[in-house]
Amino acid sequence: MTGENLIANGDMRQARPGAAGPNDLMPAGWEAFRIDPATGLRLVAEPPEGVDYMARVFGGSSTSKTADGGxxxxxxxxxxxxxxxxxxRVRATWPVDEKHAAMIGYDPTGQxxxxxxxxxxxxLLPAVSGLFVDYTSxxxxxKTDQISVWLRARTTQTDDYRFEADFDHLTLHQIPTTPPTR
Known part of the structure; x- marks a missing residue:
């Protein structure tokens, strides 16, 4: 891979205020979307040091509601x-099953x-719970001069252990496609 990371705030270290007040932080450079209006979204720091930040999608028993968004x-x-x-990379409190999913996606049309x-x-990621799993597309x-990068999680279970999906260290790099020369 060559050049700089083309994703703005892929390390999630920059915050912007959310709609719910001063303690509601969202990752700068990213737009929230909610398929399910009860989906929780925020920027969180990794405890205990609080030096690594990630975008979190949450729902289930932590809100008593289903979630689908990112x-x-x-x-x-x-x-x-x-x-x-x-x-x-992505980490979730549940592995992928029929009631829980965390996903990284891209759209070559840029929409x-x-x-x-x-x-x-x-x-769909991860196949394990509680550990970060690496993703490589x-x-x-x-298709044109842009793509879109999507971070999404969903749960339909509202009465068991909370569902949280964390996304971090997103990068987009140009990769060499020229034939080698002597």
């Missing part, structure tokens, strides 16, 4: 002739309005 970012100034790779769009390439070729 964060999206349009990444522009790309070239459709170039190829890119998306990486990141940011429809989290249900058929153009989004989703990867297949090579991505934008």
């Amino acid at each position: 964060f999206v970012q349009a990444v522009g100034a790309l070239r459709s002739a170039d190829t890119y790779r998306l990486t990141g 940011t309005m429809d989290p249900m769009a058929a153009t989004i390439h989703w990867m 297949e090579p991505i070729r934008p």
Whole structure:
């Protein structure tokens, strides 16, 4: 991979105020989306040191409501002739099953309005609970001059252990596609 990380605030270290007051922080550079209006979204610090930050989607018993939502970012100034790779990591309090899911996705069209769009390439993660799992996309070729990056989690279970999905260390880099020379 070459060049700088093209995702703004992929390490989630920059915050902006949320709608619920001064203690409600959201990751700067990312837009929230809620398919299920009860979905909890926020920026959190990793305890106990509080030096690593992540975007969190939560619901289930912590809110007594189902959840489906997350964060999206349009990444522009790309070239459709170039190829890119998306990486990141995700951790959830539940492994993927019929009631819980955490996903990282990208849309080569760059749209940011429809989290249900058929153009989004989703990867379900993680297969374990409580541990960060790395994600690396297949090579991505934008349809135009941008792609969108999607972070999403959902749960339909409201009466058991809380559901939280954390996303961090998102990167998008151009990858070399030129043939080697001597």
